[in-house]
Amino acid sequence: MKKAIILAALAAIAPNATAQTGAIDVIAARKYFEDLRKLGAADNGTLWGKRVDGPMMFVDASARAIVANERDAKGLLHEESGLWVGKLSPEDNPANTAVEFGGKMVDGLMACFR
Secondary structure, eight states, X not given: OHHHXXXXXXXXXXXXXXXXXXXXXXXXXXXXXXXXXXXXXXXXXXXXXXXXXXXXXXXXXXXXXEEESSOOTTOOSEEETTEEEEEOOTTSOOOSSXXXXXXXXXXXXXXXXX
């Protein structure tokens, strides 16, 4: 049951984000990060042996925009309203997987916008 809840939450994050002033709605991203933090605290690593609320970023592939829940190690992102925002470099490929970004491993989630 826990697995289904966590997978459903992760799957629901990116498709339901909506654009606002930038490519990714920072207010919506903050809520999704908070929801994942709560799920991670409730599960505490039981499901996969690792917490699901670690470093992650939402990526808008067409705009190459990033919103992350933690700062990167190289300072590529800047703080905005308590989150970290920036651009994905042309060398980086957006994907729904763990990637090294800015000297740090993060889970990347593609944000879909309508």
